[in-house]
Amino acid sequence: MNIIKITLLAFSLILSAGVTGGMAYAEETAGNPASNISEAISHIEQAITEIQKSDFNTARVHLKAARASAEKISGHDDVVKQANGLVIQGQIKTKKGDIKSSTEDLNKALELYKSL
Template sequence: MNIIKKTALACFMAMSLGASTFAVAEEAAKGAVSDTAATIAHVEKALEEVNKSDFSAARLHLKAARTASEKISGHDAIVKQANDNVVQGQISANKGDVQKSASELQKALDLYKSL
């Protein structure tokens, strides 16, 4: 009888551990998607503000986009290139160059959307 109890307990513990591991993996995948969506939203808003020549609001969105993009995992090469484009867009926005800033932000937006 003790063997049956121990076997049942071991099986139950194995199943619960497996379920919690699956839940953690699923939560991590949802987090990556939400981080990418947040980054895209901030870059889109920054692009709108740059096109309006409102560089102070654009600067805030670009800073938030860079912070959110740090949480994106996977696709390191694409994320790095997109971050470089965001930085270049930010530099151009600080100089007041609407055309170049908008171009760099559009490139970054296309890269983030490809994830």
């Protein structure tokens, strides 16, 4: 009977440690808006580089990643919304192959993200 109690206690401690550790990691990644901003900036810069090379498929991948990281940014909702709109416009123009206009929109979005 004593062995069963010890086993159940050890099992419950292991489970609670696993759940607590996972929650701490989730709070750490979600609560760091500076890393999300820098990640969005990095993806937009890489997308601009790929657009200049006329590699539109890779640019679209970077723009999708930039939008995904921008969704995690908290605070400054009006600036983030405006920057996301510019990124979307850049995506649309990239699909059409308009290098100049998409680069202009993405540079404007880049300035807005850097202002945060």
